[in-house]
Amino acid sequence: MKQNLAINGGPKTIDKNFNWPVYGESDVDVVAEIVRSGNWGNPDCGDKVEAFEKEFAAFCGTRYALTCVNGSVALRLALIACGVKPGDEVIVPPYTFIATASIVIEANCVPVFVDIDPDTYNISPSQIEKAITKRTKAIIPVHFAGQACDMDAIMAIAKKHNLRVIEDSAHGHGAEYKGKKLGSIGDAGCFSFQSSKNLTSGEGGLVVTNDEALYDMMNSLRNVGRVKGGQWYEHHHAGCNYRITQMQAVLLSSQLKNLKEQTARRHENGTYLNSLLEKIDGIKPLARGVGEAIHCYHIYIFRYDKSKFNDLSKVEFSKMLVAEGVPCFMGYPEPLYKQPLFQEKNFMCYAIPEEVDYTKVYCPVTEKACHEEAVWIFQNTMLGTKEDMEKFAEAILKIQKAYL
């Protein structure tokens, strides 16, 4: 049976290219038009950036949207604009991309890691309260993989302790929690348009907010500290040039037209794949969380139990699944706090207090997700067909049979 596995030269279960990004001639045309016009820059070369910001704000149901060079900077702008001071603590999950925590250090603040919920892989609200101290100023919940965090619980904790909430919605374009778009619930919501994301212009980022003061500060920070009504060479805040180009803006506007339909398809395929995988002994799709109406499956995650696969390690299993033609990955190899940045305290000039010691941090649920459980299937596959989802389940069963 093992010889029949694709990794050993047997036939693949599925042989299909899942393209990403998906684009058409209309995307090419809008970018070509800007290229030919010579009006590439921002804000002095046209209104396409502002137009996209208005469209995205309307899409999310927020008063403001503000573009910037990437999702990391979006988080950074939001956190700094919230008025954090050196040494303030910011609560983050350890099952996320480095930017969620590294921007906290860049703002001279201290990331405090709070474990995730084993059923959703999102930050666990019950653990957040235990981590709050006099220095805590903000929480950055990550809607991991496009699944909404328990925002009612998080907002209630934030209100009780007077904390700001910055939603890391880098995976959450178009997904919803109780009818509200992810990113639109906290003080600010931050998106990434990097090339793997569900809405992309290669690179790019954006913050949505309903708070005018926050918007004005972020707008100044992304535009070298300039302020409304000020002169070109008049700088009020320690900002930088974080602006995007007109080419990116028109591409994003054009791509945004497909996002609703794509999100619905990902949601439907993800839900269907759940129904198939939950029938396989040793495979558990993540629970569908708390009240989210739409999951945008930036990543489709399932939990793997090697004891039902004759102790085949997750790493080996993932490689076999890739060979069978399922675009997947074993996910983060370690919790974020295990990165050399934290273990070796490579904080350079940043003002992190001496007593902060990440070598003692241990979040058991995240450790288990990284080392044993989590397998990621990439979002572009979720734009496939029902038959593709059936093939994914078939590939897992094929490996299981070979190892029983």
Ligand SMILES: Cc1ncc(COP(=O)(O)O)c(C=O)c1O
């Ligand atoms: C959860 C999360 N937050 C933030 C970011 C940062 O986005 P960017 O790569 O656009 O800076 C990413 C990027 O992968 C991410 O996955």
